[in-house]
Structures are given as C-alpha cells and as structure tokens.
Amino acid sequence: MTLFSAAETPYTAIKRGVAESIHDETQVTFRDSSSVVRLQGVSRRFGQTQALRDISLTVQKGEILGLIGRSGAGKSTLIRCLNGLEQPDEGVIEIEGRNITGLSEKQLQTVRSRVGMVFQHFNLLSAKTVAQNVALPLKIAGMDKAQRQQRVAELLALVGLADKAQSYPAALSGGQKQRVGIARALAASPALLLCDEATSALDPETTRSILALLKSLNQKLGITILLITHEMEVIKSVAHRVAVIDAGHIIEQGPVWQVFAHPQSDLTRTLLRGLLPQLPENIAARLSDQPQGDVIYSVHFAGDDAQGDLLTRFAGALPGKFRLLQGGIDHIQHYAVVRFFIALPAANAADEQQILSWLHAQQAQVELVGYVASDD
Amino acid sequence: MSPVMIDLLLNALGETVLMTAISGLFSLVAGLPLGLILVMTSPGGIAEHRGVNRVLGLIINSFRSLPFIILLVALIPFTRFLVGTSLGTWAAIVPLSITATPYFARVAEVSLREVDRGLIDAVRAMGASKLRIVWDVLIPEALPGILSGFVVTLVALIGASAMAGAIGAGGLGDLAIRYGYQRFETSVMIAVIAVLIVLVCGIQWVGDRLVQRIDKRHA
Secondary structure: OOOOOOOOOOOHHHHHHHHHOOOOOOOOOOOOOOOEEEEEEEEEEOOOEEEEEEEEEEOOOOEEEEEEEEOOOHHHHHHHOOOOOOOOEEEHHHHHOOOOOOOOOHHHHHOOOOOOOOOOOOOOOOOOOOHHHHHHHHHHHHOOOOHHHHHHHHHHHHHHHHOOOOOOOHHHHHHHHHHHHHHHHHHOOOOEEEEEEEOOOOOOOHHHHHHHHHHHHHHOOOOOEEEOOOOOHHHHHHHOOOEEEOOOOEEEEEEEHHHHHHOOOOHHHHHHOOOOOOOOHHOOOEEOOOOOEEEEEEEEEEEOOOOOHHHHHHHHHOOOOOOEEEEEEEEEEOEEEEEEEEEEEEOHHHHHHHHHHHHHHHEEEEEEEEEEEOOO | OOOHHHHHHHHHHHHHHHHHHHHHHEEEEHHHHHHHHHHHOOOOOOOOOOOHHHHHHHHHHHHHOOOOHHHHHHOHHHHHHOOOOOOOHHHHHHHHHHHHHHHHHHHHHHHHHHHOOOHHHHHHHOOOOHHHHHHHHHHHHHHHHHHHHHHHHHHHHHHHHHHHHOOOOHHHHHHHHHHHHHHOOOOHHHHHHHHHHHHHHHHHHHHHHHHHHOOOOOO
C-alpha cells in the first residue's frame, strides 16, 4: 500500500510536480481503457427543481475530467452522487464496475473508501491535528497504528506538509488546509479523487500550486480525478477532458483542447470568454453589419499541426493585405489552439476570396464578425 | 459568626456540592446521549427518524415545563422507591438529576447541531459508520460548546438545590432560609450569599479554562 516506487521518494515526486509549469503539455496516457466511473441516464429531482437530467458520463482510469458549469447547474449534486452522499432518482452509477445506486448506507461504506473527496471549504476536523485528520480514513479502514503513522508521514511529505503534522487546522493557511484535505482524500489509496470546487476558496497563486499538486498526483500515482469548477482556467490547467453542465444536463463534452478550439454551446463560449482572445473593445463598439470600410473575420483552428509557424505561413502565402487585430496561439494539452481576428479592406473582394480559401484549405473555422468604418 | 455557624455553613456547602456534583454527573451521562439522539434523528440528521425525534422531544419538553419545586414533590413516590426515603440529601439528588438531564440534553443538542454539516459529509465520504461519526466528529467538534453548556447546567443545579430544603435535603439554600431568613441571622444570610458567589464563580472559571484549552477552532 505504498504510493511510490522505490526510486520515487515523496520529495522528488513533489519537487518535480511543483516545478512543472501548469501550462505545459500533458500527454494523455491511460493505463488501460477501463472506466472508473460510469453514469447512465442519471436524474435527480429536489421538489420542483430538476437538479440532474439524464446524465451519462464516463471517467476513464487515469484521466482528469473537469466538470464545469455555473453555480446551481447541478455540479455538486452530481459529484455527491458518486460517493452516495446523494442518491439519484433514476439511472445507474457504476464505480469500478459496481452499481452503487440503491445501496444501503452500510453497503456504501466500502464503496466510499474507494473514492476520496476534496472540498471547497476543506472540511477538516478542527479538534484533530493535521496527522489525526489524515489518519482518519485509515482508522476507518482498520489499519493498525504503526502502519497508520508511517502512511500519514508519507502522505504529508507528498503534499509538502511534513512539518505540520502536529498543528491544528486553525493554524494553517487556506492552501495548507487544502493540502491536508488532499492528503486525507488520498489516504486510503482510492481509485477516484473527487474535487468539489477545491480551489474556489483560494487566491490565484495558491490555486495554481494546488492545481499543480493535483496534476502531479495524477501523473505520479495515476489517480483518476474528477473535478468540478466554475472556472475554465482550472479546466485548462489540469483537465484532460471537460464536460459542460447546464441546468442539470451535460451539454457538451470532449478533450479540453477541442472544446477550447471549437466550443459548441453558447454557455461554453461564455465560460471561455476570459480565456480566448476577444475583439478589442474599441473595435467591437464600432461594429456594424453594413458592408463598409474593413471586414473583420475571426479565425480559429486547432490540432497537433496548428504549429507556431502558422502566422508566418499565413503572411507568406497571401498576396492581399490584412491587419491582425488580436489573437494568438495557446497550447492546451499537446495541441495548439489558434484564434485571431483579422481586418481586410471590404472593397477588395478578390483578396478576401483568396484569403478565405487559403484559410479553409488549412481547415480553419472562419467567421464573419462584421464591418468597421475605416478610421483613416 | 460562631464556630457552630461555621460548622453549619461548611456542612451545608458539602451538601450543596454533593447534590450538584452527583446530579450534574448524572445529567452528563444521561443528557449527552439524549442530545445526540435528538440531533441524529432530526430531519437531515445522520439517523433521521421522525417518530423517535418527536416522542423524545415531547418527553424532554414535558419535564422541562415543570417548575422544580413541583417536580420535587411529584416525584416523591419514585424517589422513595429508588432510595428508600423521600427525605434528605440523597432523596433530593433524584429529582435534581431528573430536572437537570433534559436541561443538559437541550444544551448539548444546541452545540451538537452547530457542528458543520460539511464535516459530517467529509467523514461520511470516507466510509465512516454512524458510531464513528458520533465519536470522531460530533462529540469532539461540539465538545467546547458541550462543556460550556455543562457549566451552565451545574450553576442551574446549584440554584435548584436551594429548593431541596423543602424535603430536608439541607444545603446552602436551606441554611439561608432557616437561619438567615426565619431566624433573622443576617450574618448567615450574607455568608451564604458570599459562599454561593464564590462557588459559582469558581465553577465558571474552571469551566472557561477547560473550554479554552480544548477549543482548537481558532488559531
């Protein structure tokens, strides 16, 4: 029941994990294709409110799945269904192939030891020390005291809190509390880690360090993670796949780079607003749909071949003049996601045609945004 | 004050402390489980049970609604059955225990109810049994409040024990009534009041210190 191979000490694991930029590329390698979580047609109603509606979702072993939605979308209800804190009205929930719907509280106890949970407000026991908090799942699992102590020391080293074992939670910072929460969730070597808005109560810098920790745990231990959040930034930093939930229903899901590159729903586009290049405000304010002055296009494409030389090739391949208004390249997982806005003189239809056909040949998505009267 | 009076005063103090301590202990042992059952069986509790919750609530309210002096008299047959007599210090401990238990049960209930729902969820999510939740979450997290509530209960018991003089139980209250009031011995009255103040302040001080020591909720 150890976390590390002989060569991997807690310290090297944590150092490497933290040293990695949270923006670097993630090679998604699944150890095997079996799913840790499988939901089929899950619905849950609270009185008049339909909290979850016909949800079907699979979390593969070893992946980080991000579930995003606005508050009240049903994220928390969904995640609480996965360890039986809530029971769905309809549908099937399988954890490691075992259907957990309709299990009694007693039967759920064994399922729950396979699922660790990290909470937004940490939920650490204030009357217990850090070490006692982390030891609790082990105590519940019936581990003897000597083994417990060793395991707790390992876990605290893993999250970088070896020196805080005897502190009480009240003496810790928010980030430290969440590290304890993560150590506690991992204690019983669960197959699945649920993170319920785990970084929402933390400042941006602490958020980054907690996300880096989660990412390194996923890579080093191969633990499957399902995290829910209302921030796309979190999804972008750590998730392999994303599912977008709205009004209790999953409206979109796919690999993170794909959803960033080609958001299908309005909600996804709204959630992405802060992360994708937007038309500069002074231009957006003057936008009209009457042909005049400059025509503005938004261009985006993505893929492993959408590499950094695109803009150079673009400029080199085109005879016509255009102005780059805004945009750039973002690297998500190991894909480049390119999105920019260009302006061309509306009068020159030939240039426009040539530019558009070149872009289409590159499989870019090109969208007419509108027209802006020339300001010169 | 004469040495006889001092002797009487010390005797009365001993009786008050005995009545308060024994019935306080009883209320702790019986009231805490009752408070736990109230919280666990309440709607949304970890062992929700409407029937048990209502019946227990009703019983507790019934006992709580009786003024102590009435309970003292009404319980005489029961007291006699239990301790063989309806008079004296030990006879007073029975109704004192019975009045303090539902009182402390309610006090403990308030503290237990204030334990953050999220903590219970977190430990449930680990696969904990109900007993484990009670033992590792509810009681330790509510302990500072429970202890404060126990001090309040003890002080209330000192007050109630003054009425136990009505069944010949002695104690400081009885001394004040018989000597200080009925015999116009003002010095006895003043002495009793002084002892009571010191006693209550002492209990409160010790209680506050203990609460401070076990309360880890703030840095």
